Amino acid sequence: MKSRYARLLAGLFIFTTSAVADSAALTPLASVERACERIGTRLKDVGVQTCLDAGLIAGEGATHRGMPMMYRDYLPGTSRRTPFRVMLIGGIHGDELSSVAISFQWMKKLASERLQPFHWRVVPCANPDGLLVDAATRTNARGVDLNRNFATPDWDAKALERWRKVTRYDPRRFPGSAAASEYETRWLMNQIQEFRPDAIVSIHAPWGVLDYDGPLDPPQRFGYLRLQPLGIYPGSLGNYAGVVLRLPTITLELPHAEAMPTNAQSQRIWADMLGWLERNLPNSEPPLFQRLGDSHWVLRAPKAP
Numbered sequence: 001m002k003s004r005y006a007r008l009l010a011g012l013f014i015f016t017t018s019a020v021a022d023s024a025a026l027t028p029l030a031s032v033e034r035a036c037e038r039i040g041t042r043l044k045d046v047g048v049q050t051c052l053d054a055g056l057i058a059g060e061g062a063t064h065r066g067m068p069m070m071y072r073d074y075l076p077g078t079s080r081r082t083p084f085r086v087m088l089i090g091g092i093h094g095d096e097l098s099s100v101a102i103s104f105q106w107m108k109k110l111a112s113e114r115l116q117p118f119h120w121r122v123v124p125c126a127n128p129d130g131l132l133v134d135a136a137t138r139t140n141a142r143g144v145d146l147n148r149n150f151a152t153p154d155w156d157a158k159a160l161e162r163w164r165k166v167t168r169y170d171p172r173r174f175p176g177s178a179a180a181s182e183y184e185t186r187w188l189m190n191q192i193q194e195f196r197p198d199a200i201v202s203i204h205a206p207w208g209v210l211d212y213d214g215p216l217d218p219p220q221r222f223g224y225l226r227l228q229p230l231g232i233y234p235g236s237l238g239n240y241a242g243v244v245l246r247l248p249t250i251t252l253e254l255p256h257a258e259a260m261p262t263n264a265q266s267q268r269i270w271a272d273m274l275g276w277l278e279r280n281l282p283n284s285e286p287p288l289f290q291r292l293g294d295s296h297w298v299l300r301a302p303k304a305p
């Protein structure tokens, strides 16, 4: 057991986030109120007031276009002394509008559900620049697919090569010029480091399936989403969180990028997911970063000699 971790750790370089060049502004140009006006106007299923009522907090820094990265914590209703922590991320791909809208719907539910057992951190809109441009884009404003930009150990060797050879320079899947080159990616990595979730749920569209990376037996279905592994990519969140950090990482692929699931379907996905997390998180190993015990690190691919 110990040697498995030792081997894994031997392949990783650890360095502080300050070592990464930061081109983003230090403070967002848009306030939470202004960001909500824009997000709520863009997403008819959300609306400005729902976004304002969500009580979002702006994190440090800003995107290329000056938008804040926003989140909100929800405490458990039960009295477990150390509740499991779950991070829910919507809209890492800006053109998957339903993934942002359902995050807001579930935030409403979390605000009113007093008996749910987890400490949640919800990041409903992880790529605001991609969402808010006139024709929404998968990538951020700098043309980077954030879900290929996480600092996985295979990034330097494989991410750009795969982009050239397998995607044939698909601009929607550009992984960036370096691992964690993007402010949004680094912000999410820092959130994971700081919040130390026991599980991550990332919402996408439009494949209409459920995917899972991590140490537990995967869930078979949540509502009408059935398990169908979509593959592991250099720089993806599933690779970074599920494979490298060994955090149970659930990817929900909603069936439409724009239209929301019906309320009944959304409710079933949520209930099945909560049930699975409740049954399975107690059997999970502590994630890798809890063994590292270092308070400030980012994983990066080893440099070629």
Ligand SMILES: [Zn+2]
Pocket: 093, 096, 204, 205
């Ligand atoms: Zn996606």
